[in-house]
Amino acid sequence: MAKRLSQGDSAPEFTFSTPWQSGLSFAKSIAPGGAVLVFLRYVGCPICRLDLAELKTAQPSFAEKDASVMVVLQSTSESVKAQTSIVDWPITIICDPKQRLYTMYGVEAGGFLSYINPMGLGRLFRAFGQGFKHGTFEGRETQLPAAFVIGPDKKIRWARYGRYPADTPRPHELLGRL
Numbered sequence: 001m002a003k004r005l006s007q008g009d010s011a012p013e014f015t016f017s018t019p020w021q022s023g024l025s026f027a028k029s030i031a032p033g034g035a036v037l038v039f040l041r042y043v044g045c046p047i048c049r050l051d052l053a054e055l056k057t058a059q060p061s062f063a064e065k066d067a068s069v070m071v072v073l074q075s076t077s078e079s080v081k082a083q084t085s086i087v088d089w090p091i092t093i094i095c096d097p098k099q100r101l102y103t104m105y106g107v108e109a110g111g112f113l114s115y116i117n118p119m120g121l122g123r124l125f126r127a128f129g130q131g132f133k134h135g136t137f138e139g140r141e142t143q144l145p146a147a148f149v150i151g152p153d154k155k156i157r158w159a160r161y162g163r164y165p166a167d168t169p170r171p172h173e174l175l176g177r178l
Contacts, residue, residue, distance in 0.1 A: 004106040005159050011037070011150045012104045016094045019077040026070075029092060032152055033066030036174045039107045039146040043075040043083050044135025046127035047120070047166045051145075052091075053132075058171035059090045065178045072096050074139025083135045099139065107146040110164060115142045117164035124166065149177040 005011070014026045029035065038055070040048040055069055062069050069091040073080065076097045096102065114120075145162035147169045158177040160169055 004161060005148065005156055007156055007158060009156045009159075011148065011154050011156055013154075014101060014104060016096070016101070017077060018093050019080040019095060027154060029068055029070065030150060030152060030154065031066050031068040034152050034157070034178050035068040035070060035150045036062065036178070037070050037072065037105075037148045037150060038168065038174075039072045039102060039105065040168065041141070041143045041145070041165060042073050042136075042138035043080050044137060045165075046132040046134050047123050047168075048073070049084075049132040049135075050123070050127040050130060051168050052089075053130075054171050055091055056089050058175065061171070061175050062178075063090070065175065067178050068092065070094055072101050074099060074102075074143060076138070079136055079138060097139065102143070105146060105148070107161065108144055109140045109142045110144045111142060114144065114164040117166070120164040120166035122166075147174060149174060 016024050016026060040051055042048060052071065071091055072094045074097055075095055077095045080093055080095060144165060145168040147160050148156055149158040151157050162168060
């Protein structure tokens, strides 16, 4: 596993695919106001679906700051297309089923105890309460999240590695770091 990244580090460059495009450049996808790069588990995860919905709702606030929002999932492009209707979403979905980017950014999986964290279970019940059902399992079920705020200079302004699968910063926290 690669080392964890910190504030001031250069964000590693990569090319990526979305469910609709391939061969995209991360550096060229960073908006003039910077970027938010969020690592979640997979598109069938109810908590991840809730996180995606919250990011979509907050997108106008990110746009006001002229910042791009990118979400990395362990899902395949086919799975994202089959399980969602996110083609119209104003965020970039990066499909990383081989977990190359997770490794590059030092985003690790947790163990059983992190998986059953009470805070995570509370977020799971919230996702269920909002109608987010479980879809297809993909990748590592115990994958932990991470979030990075990256400046237009490609330097990491803020990095946060989750302690349990639902430990993802909320959009207002990400916006406050831009």
